[in-house]
Amino acid sequence: MNLSxxxxxxxxxxxxxxxxxxxxxxxxxxxxxxxxxxxxxPPALVVFECEMRVEGNTEVKPTREAGSA
Incomplete structure (x- = not known):
């Protein structure tokens, strides 16, 4: 699977x-x-699950950050 x-x-x-x-x-x-x-x-500390993790079966759509045009 590829990411954007x-x-x-x-x-x-x-x-x-x-x-x-x-x-x-x-x-x-x-x-x-x-x-x-x-x-x-990568996060220095991971308690339960990495908050940045992208699973292979997850569809990831890019989002705009607040304030960007």
Whole structure:
């Protein structure tokens, strides 16, 4: 599955060679990236689930931030 080019990507977090729970199949990490992909840092602390995670079966539509034209 692919994400729109305006959805930020993430490299995920690995500990001892294994991805943190949720990073292994997150589309922010696994979807194809263009040459100029916008990157985000993964959250330093995840309590239950990463708030930035995009599941493979989720349709993601870009949204405008408040105040943008």
């Amino acid at each position: 080019a305006d959805i930020a990507r993430c490299d995920g977090v690995q500990y001892d060679g294994e991805f943190r729970e949720g990073c292994d199949d997150c589309l922010r990490r696994t979807a194809q990236r263009g040459d100029r992909a916008v990157m985000i840092e």
